Amino acid sequence: MKIKELYLASFGKFKDYRLTLEDGFNLLYGHNEDGKTTLMAFIRMMFYGSATRGSDLSKNPRKRYAPWDGSPMAGAITFSSDGTDYRLERVFLASNATDQITLTDLSTGEAERRTADIGQRFFGLSAAAFDRCAFIGQCLIGDKDEQAEGELNARLSSLAQTGDEGVSVQKLLSNLTDGKEELMSKGGNKGRYDKGAKQLEALKEELLFSRKAVENKQALAIQIDNKKNRLLSAQKDCDRYEAQLRAAEDYRNLKKLGDFVEASAMLSSLERKLKKTDGTLISAADLSRADQLTMDGKLAATRLEDATQQLSLCKETLTTTQASLTDHSCDGEKAAIKALRDEVERLSDEENRLTQQAEALSRQIDEANAQKSKIRPMFVILTLCGLLATAAGFVTDALRPLPWLVGGSLTLIGLLLTVLCKRKPKGAGKELTDQLASIQNRLGELKPDLAAKTTDLTAKTAALSVREETDGQNKARLDELIRREAALTKTVEELTATVTGSLQGLSELFPNVTPQTSFSGIEIILHAYHESLQKWETVTARLNLLKHDLGEDITVETAKAMQRQISREENAIGDPKTIRELLAFKRRELAETEKDLALDEARLATDFKNLRHPTELEHEIERLLAVLARQKAFCEASELACSLLSDAAAKLRQNYGERLEKRAGEIFSALTGGVYHALHISRSFDLQVEKTGVFGRKEWQYLSTGAADQAYFALRLAVSELLCEGKETLPLLLDDAFCQYDDTRQAVALAFLEDYAKQNQILFFTCHKLPTERIAVPICPPINEPSFE
Numbered sequence: 001m002k003i004k005e006l007y008l009a010s011f012g013k014f015k016d017y018r019l020t021l022e023d024g025f026n027l028l029y030g031h032n033e034d035g036k037t038t039l040m041a042f043i044r045m046m047f048y049g050s051a052t053r054g055s056d057l058s059k060n061p062r063k064r065y066a067p068w069d070g071s072p073m074a075g076a077i078t079f080s081s082d083g084t085d086y087r088l089e090r091v092f093l094a095s096n097a098t099d100q101i102t103l104t105d106l107s108t109g110e111a112e113r114r115t116a117d118i119g120q121r122f123f124g125l126s127a128a129a130f131d132r133c134a135f136i137g138q139c140l141i142g143d144k145d146e147q148a149e150g151e152l153n154a155r156l157s158s159l160a161q162t163g164d165e166g167v168s169v170q171k172l173l174s175n176l177t178d179g180k181e182e183l184m185s186k187g188g189n190k191g192r193y194d195k196g197a198k199q200l201e202a203l204k205e206e207l208l209f210s211r212k213a214v215e216n217k218q219a220l221a222i223q224i225d226n227k228k229n230r231l232l233s234a235q236k237d238c239d240r241y242e243a244q245l246r247a248a249e250d251y252r253n254l255k256k257l258g259d260f261v262e263a264s265a266m267l268s269s270l271e272r273k274l275k276k277t278d279g280t281l282i283s284a285a286d287l288s289r290a291d292q293l294t295m296d297g298k299l300a301a302t303r304l305e306d307a308t309q310q311l312s313l314c315k316e317t318l319t320t321t322q323a324s325l326t327d328h329s330c331d332g333e334k335a336a337i338k339a340l341r342d343e344v345e346r347l348s349d350e351e352n353r354l355t356q357q358a359e360a361l362s363r364q365i366d367e368a369n370a371q372k373s374k375i376r377p378m379f380v381i382l383t384l385c386g387l388l389a390t391a392a393g394f395v396t397d398a399l400r401p402l403p404w405l406v407g408g409s410l411t412l413i414g415l416l417l418t419v420l421c422k423r424k425p426k427g428a429g430k431e432l433t434d435q436l437a438s439i440q441n442r443l444g445e446l447k448p449d450l451a452a453k454t455t456d457l458t459a460k461t462a463a464l465s466v467r468e469e470t471d472g473q474n475k476a477r478l479d480e481l482i483r484r485e486a487a488l489t490k491t492v493e494e495l496t497a498t499v500t501g502s503l504q505g506l507s508e509l510f511p512n513v514t515p516q517t518s519f520s521g522i523e524i525i526l527h528a529y530h531e532s533l534q535k536w537e538t539v540t541a542r543l544n545l546l547k548h549d550l551g552e553d554i555t556v557e558t559a560k561a562m563q564r565q566i567s568r569e570e571n572a573i574g575d576p577k578t579i580r581e582l583l584a585f586k587r588r589e590l591a592e593t594e595k596d597l598a599l600d601e602a603r604l605a606t607d608f609k610n611l612r613h614p615t616e617l618e619h620e621i622e623r624l625l626a627v628l629a630r631q632k633a634f635c636e637a638s639e640l641a642c643s644l645l646s647d648a649a650a651k652l653r654q655n656y657g658e659r660l661e662k663r664a665g666e667i668f669s670a671l672t673g674g675v676y677h678a679l680h681i682s683r684s685f686d687l688q689v690e691k692t693g694v695f696g697r698k699e700w701q702y703l704s705t706g707a708a709d710q711a712y713f714a715l716r717l718a719v720s721e722l723l724c725e726g727k728e729t730l731p732l733l734l735d736d737a738f739c740q741y742d743d744t745r746q747a748v749a750l751a752f753l754e755d756y757a758k759q760n761q762i763l764f765f766t767c768h769k770l771p772t773e774r775i776a777v778p779i780c781p782p783i784n785e786p787s788f789e
Contacts, residue, residue, distance in 0.1 A: 001122060001728045002761045003043070004085070005078040012038040012065040019779075025757035028765045030779030036765035039779065040735050041065060043763075044135055046077050046088055047119035048127040049096035062092060078106075081122050082728060088118060123730055124723065134720055134730045136713065136737050177638070183631045193631040200624050207617040217608045220600060227597045234590040241583035257559045260546045263539050264556045270536040274529065276509060281536075282529060290509055290526055297502025298519040304495035311488040318481040321474065333464050340457045347450040354439050354446070361436040368432065387411050664718035670752050671710045671745070679711060687711050706740040710749070713737060717756070731761040736768070747771050 003021050008014040013035055030036050041061055050061045057064045066073060073092035078085065084107055091100040103118065104111045123130055185191035274282045390408050506513045506522060510529070513522055547554055665679040668689070678690035680697055688697040689711060700708050720730050738746050750770060753762055770776075
């Protein structure tokens with residue numbers, strides 16, 4: 001596995017920071033507080049998150065690396081695994097469960113959301129185990145981590161025996177032990193076998209109780225049947241006495257019978273008026289629904305009229321705006337402005353060119369004037385030579401005239417030439433003056449023309465800007481009107497649908513309402529229905545009172561027959577007072593029987609409510625005995641299997657321990673330059689060392705801090721190699737791992753890492769100038785971040 005790029009959008013002191021990594025050995029240099037440890041923490045948290053949520057900053061990286069500006073921690077890592085490139089993005093929120101995680105397969109572009117256990121998936125290690133073998137800080141001798149040590153032991157054991165670290169003997173032992181204790185606990189109370197044995201005893205006791213309860217239930221059922229028969233006989237006597245009493249009292253109900261017949265006829269008439277299209281009667285709920293439909297429809301109709309007017313007005317405004325919108329192109333004006341701008345630039349360039357020419361001519365004229373008074377240097381030198389020769393002649397030989405005569409001649413010739421041969425300015429002085437005057441005249445003509453064209457260009461540009469702004473406003477207004485027209489059209493359609501739906505619903509309720517009926521007419525119809533329903537309710541209440549007096553089962557035909565019979569009969573049937581006394585006696589007997597029956601039935605319902613049949617209990621006892629037998633056999637087999645697996649695990653530990661000790665010893669020997677030649681590793685990863693040429697083992701506590709660091713560094717590399725055997729190697733993250741080493745040990749360790757990096761990617765973070773020719777990549781702090789050096 002290789003990490004290719006880190007991107008810290010906002011993490012700790014880093015903001016929008018990107019770091020590209022290479023294969024092999026990556027030496028990353030930075031001063032104290034440049035962010036080396038922050039980058040390592042970023043890599044670990046991107047893959048494993050942070051489960052700690054306490055207030056202690058040293059144990060809660062979410063708080064420790066929270067940006068000071070309050071923005072959420074976020075970043076991305078690009079890495080490759082098994083030949084596939086991935087990009088992992090993470091926004092750190094309150095916890096691992098709430099973090100926003102995205103894993104993208106860069107070869108296909110497919111993205112996974114809310115992926116979990118990223119580190120376990122790609123490194124094949126838990127966070128604790130990752131810290132023990134691939135994530136190496138400044139102090140290699142860390143605290144004990146039993147969880148990480150147990151995981152590494154289990155995986156290394158399985159890897160040594162089977163070549164597959166997922167086949168864990170320790171896990172099998174744990175599963176067998178857990179399964180046995182789940183069935184038969186040590187205390188004999190919590191296991192399923194223990195609970196099943198107690199359940200068996202309870203079932204046996206329940207079986208004895210059930211058999212006795214069945215006999216009692218049968219006796220109670222016979223008693224209840226006898227009381228029901230007595231109750232039925234008493235009820236018949238009560239019915240007979242009540243019929244006699246009613247016959248005796250019918251003579252007094254003649255008027256009520258007439259009222260009953262009259263109210264029944266009125267009720268029939270009202271029901272015909274209240275009948276719906278489906279034959280049922282209109283209820284208060286129907287009228288309430290009809291009132292709501294009417295109110296909604298009437299309101300929608302009012303709103304529809306208003307929306308229709310607004311839509312019409314909007315269409316008129318839209319037509320006016322479209323007509324007023326200028327439908328012309330500004331290309332001609334833009335072309336004219338461009339031509340005018342080119343002309344202004346040409347005139348400006350010409351003005352600059354003429355100004356430069358005028359300055360050059362002025363300098364030439366000044367130089368020409370300066371040449372008028374210049375004396376040729378050669379003639380001056382000749383005059384001086386003559387004077388010197390004359391003086392020399394006088395000094396050397398005053399009797400010989402030749403030297404001073406020659407010197408005097410030279411002096412005279414030099415003076416004459418100096419006076420007569422002064423440099424004359426060339427005849428171009430007047431020509432230069434004329435050219436300068438011509439250029440200045442042209443500049444005088446050019447400047448007013450340039451100013452006029454510049455003013456014209458400014459005015460035309462401003463006019464074009466105003467025209468474009470006006471057209472833009474008109475177009476924006478036209479777009480707004482089009483959107484408003486669409487919204488009003490939609491509103492009109494919705495309101496029309498509401499009105500139509502209300503009328504349709506009303507027509508389904510009432511036969512005399514059609515979709516063409518106005519809402520005012522519907523309100524009149526509903527008012528009539530409300531009055532009819534109110535009368536129907538009044539008549540129904542009156543009929544109920546009459547039925548209460550005359551009998552609930554009375555009908556119109558019965559009432560009419562009774563009217564005719566009462567009119568024909570002359571003598572009452574028995575004395576009403578005697579009949580009432582007999583009826584009261586039978587009713588008391590009926591009530592007492594009902595009470596006794598209710599008590600017996602309640603007893604039958606409660607006392608035998610949860611009673612199970614003995615046959616059912618016998619079957620359950622047989623089933624439970626079979627289950628307990630299987631569970632007991634499993635527990636016995638588990639004890640035997642655990643014993644055999646424990647012996648096998650000891651052999652596995654010896655197997656992988658030899659491989660681990662051999663490889664760790666080789667690395668330790670290479671790191672120490674052969675000073676130590678062997679490492680011995682306990683199950684909890686405590687170390688003993690053997691020094692070359694010295695007999696016996698010594699615990700790591702006898703070593704210096706630097707040597708102890710080397711020993712544990714060798715152990716971690718060996719563990720990492722064994723875990724990655726036959727798979728991709730893990731990247732190693734080192735944070736000043738050699739800070740305890742002297743110069744010699746540093747040089748040896750760096751040479752070893754450079755060779756080791758040919759097979760593994762190594763990220764070495766340091767703040768020291770290491771003795772290596774490898775170019776260190778500087779970790780630059782983000783711009784505008786405060787410095788704490």
